[in-house]
Amino acid sequence: MSAAFAVKSTETRSSPPPAAQAARSDLAIDCKIDKLFYGDFLAVRDSHVPIEKGKIVGFIGPSGCGKSTVLRSLNRMNDLIPSFRFEGHVHFMGQDIYARNVDPVVVRRHIGMVFQQPNPFSMSIYDNVAFGLRLNRFKGNLDERVEHALRRAALWDEVKDKLKNNGLSLSGGQQQRLCIARAIATEPTVLLMDEPCSALDPIATRRVEELMLELKKDYTIAIVTHNMQQAQRVADVTAFFSVDISQGGRTGYLVEMGPTEQIFNDPREQLTKQYISGQFS
Amino acid sequence: MATVVDESRTTTSADLGRSWSDARAVTNTLLTVGAWLVALLAAVPLVSVLYMLIVQGGARLGLELLTELPPAGFEHGGGFGNAILGTLVMVGVAALIGIPIGVLGAIYLAEIAPDGRLARTTRFLAKVLTGFPSILAGVFVYAILVLTMGTYSALAGGVALAVLMLPTIVLTAEEAIRMVPRKMKEAAVGMGCTRTQTIWQVMLPTALLAILTGIMLGIARVAGESAPLLFTALFSNYWLSSLAEPTASLSILIYNFSSMPFDNQIELAWAASLVLVLIVLVFNILSRLVGRPKV
Numbered sequence: 402m403s404a405a406f407a408v409k410s411t412e413t414r415s416s417p418p419p420a421a422q423a424a425r426s427d428l429a430i431d432c433k434i435d436k437l438f439y440g441d442f443l444a445v446r447d448s449h450v451p452i453e454k455g456k457i458v459g460f461i462g463p464s465g466c467g468k469s470t471v472l473r474s475l476n477r478m479n480d481l482i483p484s485f486r487f488e489g490h491v492h493f494m495g496q497d498i499y500a501r502n503v504d505p506v507v508v509r510r511h512i513g514m515v516f517q518q519p520n521p522f523s524m525s526i527y528d529n530v531a532f533g534l535r536l537n538r539f540k541g542n543l544d545e546r547v548e549h550a551l552r553r554a555a556l557w558d559e560v561k562d563k564l565k566n567n568g569l570s571l572s573g574g575q576q577q578r579l580c581i582a583r584a585i586a587t588e589p590t591v592l593l594m595d596e597p598c599s600a601l602d603p604i605a606t607r608r609v610e611e612l613m614l615e616l617k618k619d620y621t622i623a624i625v626t627h628n629m630q631q632a633q634r635v636a637d638v639t640a641f642f643s644v645d646i647s648q649g650g651r652t653g654y655l656v657e658m659g660p661t662e663q664i665f666n667d668p669r670e671q672l673t674k675q676y677i678s679g680q681f682s
Numbered sequence: 683m684a685t686v687v688d689e690s691r692t693t694t695s696a697d698l699g700r701s702w703s704d705a706r707a708v709t710n711t712l713l714t715v716g717a718w719l720v721a722l723l724a725a726v727p728l729v730s731v732l733y734m735l736i737v738q739g740g741a742r743l744g745l746e747l748l749t750e751l752p753p754a755g756f757e758h759g760g761g762f763g764n765a766i767l768g769t770l771v772m773v774g775v776a777a778l779i780g781i782p783i784g785v786l787g788a789i790y791l792a793e794i795a796p797d798g799r800l801a802r803t804t805r806f807l808a809k810v811l812t813g814f815p816s817i818l819a820g821v822f823v824y825a826i827l828v829l830t831m832g833t834y835s836a837l838a839g840g841v842a843l844a845v846l847m848l849p850t851i852v853l854t855a856e857e858a859i860r861m862v863p864r865k866m867k868e869a870a871v872g873m874g875c876t877r878t879q880t881i882w883q884v885m886l887p888t889a890l891l892a893i894l895t896g897i898m899l900g901i902a903r904v905a906g907e908s909a910p911l912l913f914t915a916l917f918s919n920y921w922l923s924s925l926a927e928p929t930a931s932l933s934i935l936i937y938n939f940s941s942m943p944f945d946n947q948i949e950l951a952w953a954a955s956l957v958l959v960l961i962v963l964v965f966n967i968l969s970r971l972v973g974r975p976k977v
Contacts, residue, residue, distance in 0.1 A: 481871060510874030520865040523888055532883075533873045583873070 429454045429591050429621035430475055430512075431492040437467070437474060440484035444470050448655035450640055452591070457617055459636030459661065460625045463681065466642040467653025468625045472593050475623065476512040477505035493591075510537060513584035517596040519576035521568030521583070526551075526560050529568040529579055533587040546586060554582035555612050574605025581612065585620070592616065594624040598631065610635050629677065632661065639664040641673045732959070739956030742949050747957070752919050752935065758946055762954050764921045765930040768836065769961070771922060772915060772931060773905050775840025776847050781897055783844075784851030788893075791852065792859035793881055805856070811849040819845040820910035828914055836922060836929035839915030843907060847900040854896025858889040891972050898969030906962050908933035932958040 430452040437445040445467040452458050452475075460468040470479065477498060479485040490497045498508045510533070521529050530547045539546065547564075551557040556578040560571070568579055577597060584592060594613070598606040613622055613635050626632050632639050640658040644651050657670045668674045675681055701707055746761045753760030787808075791801045823842040828834055862885045870884040886893070908931075916928040917938060932954050939951035 476872070478868065478872060481868070506874050506876050509872060514872035516865060516868055516872070518865045520863075520869040522866070522869065522884055536874060536879065580869070587874075 427453055429493070430623075431490075432471070432475055433489045433491075434471065434474065434487070435489040436486075437470060437479075437488070438484070438486040439482060443650055443652045445474075445653045446645075448642070448653075450655060450658065452621060452623055453638065454621050455617065456637040457613060457622045457624060457635050459632035459639045460623065460642060461627075461629060461632050461639060461676075462642035462653070462656075463644060463676065464627075465651055465653070466644040468640075468642045469595055470653065471642070471655075472595055472623055472625050475591070475593055476509050476514055478509075478514065480505055510587060511589050512591045512593060513587070513589035515577070515580050515584055515592065515594045515597045518600055519573055519580055521571070521576050521579050523567060523569055525565050526568050526571070526579060527564040530582050530586050532583060537587055539587075550582040550586035553585055553616065554578045555608065555615075556582055572605075574601050574608060577601060577605065577609060578612065581609070581616075585616065589620070591621045591623065594622060596625050596627060599627060606631070629665075633665055636661045641668075641670075641676065643672055643676070735952065735956040735959055738949075739952035739954075742953040743956065747950075747953055751921070752930070752939075752950070753946060754919075755944060760946070760950065762930070762932065762935050762950060762957075764918065765932045765935040765954065766957065767922055768839075768915065768918070768930040769905065769932045769958070771925075772836050772839040772843055772911070772929065773901055775837060775925070776843035776904055777897070777901060779841065779844035780847040780851055780900060784848050784897075784900070785855050785893060787848075787852045788855030788859055789881055789886075791856045793877075793885065805853075808849040808852045811845075812853065814846070814849075815909075816846055816907050817909035817913070819843075820913035823910070824913040831926065833926065834914060834916035834928040835926045836915055837925045839911045839929060839931065840925075842910035842914045843904040846907060846910060847904045850900035850903055851896050854899065855889075855893045858892030858896060859885055861892060862888045895969045895973035898965050898972065902962050902965035902969065905965060906933060906958055908937055912937075932961075 428451050432448075432450040432452065434445050434448045434450075436443060448467075448471060450458075450471060460472060462468050473479045474487060475491060475493075475498075479487070487499055489499075491499060493508070494511070496503060498505070522532060524532075527547055530550050531543055534543060534546055548557060548561075551560060556575060559575060560566075560579075568576065571579060577600075581592075581597075598609050601609065610631065613624070616622065624632075624636065637660065638658065639661040641656045641664060642653050643656045644653050646652075656672050657664065657668065659669075664673060665677055668677060702711075746759065748761060748763045748766060750759065750761030751764055752762055787804065791805055795801050819842045823838050823845065827838040827841060831838070866884055866888055867880060870880040875883065911931050911934055915931055915934070917934045918928045918930045920930075922929055936951045936954050936958065939947040939954070942948065
């Protein structure tokens with residue numbers, strides 16, 4: 402493993418011209434991580450994660466395997482960490498989002514994100530959903546778009562009479578659906594979800610999962626989950642990451658990726674089989 | 683095998699009552715009583731000062747104080763309306779200078795370059811400035827404003843108070859911005875906010891109440907200051923008509939009148955003390971009210 406990774410030629414960011422990359426037009430995002438560092442710490446290596454349009458891709462793996470890090474590198478959320486360094490490419494809409502001339506703020510307006518902890522802003526439910534639209538200086542009918550987003554997030558009926566109430570006054574599950582409404586109000590093409598149900602009870606979890614299956618019609622979704630049943634329930638494609646401690650560090654990498662059915666029933670790698678069957682976590 | 687059972691595990695009754703003779707209980711009682719007494723002792727100065735102020739200053743409290751000018755030597759009656767106005771105006775000037783600089787500085791320290799050399803230096807200096815002798819702020823402003831303008835003024839007084847107010851505001855506002863949960867910042871960034879939008883639309887509103895608390899504390903700290911005003915605003919027996927002339931303040935009035943040989947002036951000094959304490963108290967209470975977490 403270490404040898405393969407040592408000789409691997411790292412593509413520089415600008416080398417592959419966009420035209421040559423358009424080989425697979427069925428991909429929403431083509432993420433190829435050669436090395437991802439936090440300072441000197443190699444957090445993720447050698448992970449090629451193509452994300453197909455209109456599919457739900459589940460990221461599973463043990464704690465510390467870098468699955469959240471990989472997800473966050475898809476909309477440059479890792480830029481918040483000053484020591485973050487990325488080698489590889491993430492192709493989105495025909496461009497490498499790590500190219501020098503790309504503005505991460507614009508990238509994030511196209512790739513929405515839902516976080517582990519529900520994090521509505523301390524403002525009204527309406528303003529939460531309208532937030533992204535106002536950021537983008539949306540000129541159309543704001544009320545209509547807010548209602549549409551709330552309906553898509555299966556929250557409208559519960560909040561339509563109290564749109565002026567603070568978003569934080571909702572229950573945890575409602576808050577998470579509000580965050581989903583906020584994320585889809587601007588109609589991004591991809592939705593990233595970082596363990597969106599880990600702070601929710603089973604009933605709220607079920608509602609969010611139903612919502613994801615519903616949203617799949619219009620969005621490409623990448624979801625990190627700790628819960629393998631959840632991956633089986635919602636993901637079309639599953640990516641299994643593991644952590645390599647052989648070189649002294651704790652470096653995450655992609656073990657295998659394939660249709661969820663195949664990953665869970667007929668994994669190619671021994672490691673995947675062990676993880677799926679609960680032999681380690 | 684051995685069937686010896688620990689007796690204490692099988693006893694069905696034990697004395698669980700409080701024992702007063704036990705050494706542990708005695709120490710506990712003594713220390714509790716001791717803590718009570720010391721706490722009481724700590725409250726004595728404040729309570730007795732307030733008591734004296736109310737007894738001595740309360741007698742003269744009335745509308746006349748707010749509307750009349752300070753009396754001359756053998757005059758009766760009079761008030762210190764100009765001093766109350768002067769104090770409020772100078773605190774206002776200080777707030778106008780101190781709040782924007784303080785909050786913007788705090789944004790820099792907390793968000794823009796928290797670990798940079800400039801931030802570390804500024805933070806250190808702000809901490810030093812919190813313990814800065816207030817008279818030196820007066821001397822400093824005397825040198826840069828009073829000498830250059832050629833006159834004592836409300837403006838100079840306000841600037842001196844701003845110097846004293848600034849560190850409190852910077853440090854509390856920085857802390858307030860840092861306390862904004864990381865998930866709020868991530869939500870904003872994830873929505874595609876620029877750094878400016880993240881700070882102004884999400885972080886500052888979230889931290890607003892805590893920042894206001896710091897501002898109120900900063901105001902309360904300077905409202906009662908006398909030393910910096912002595913060098914900058916001096917005093918005036920007349921109503922304030924311009925920011926560029928010597929200005930009366932409650933604290934200087936107290937200082938002046940308390941050493942006069944006239945009963946009337948001494949009574950007014952007491953009343954002014956009471957009014958000043960009330961003003962400071964109002965800002966302290968406001969800071970607690972705005973900072974109180976909403977249920």
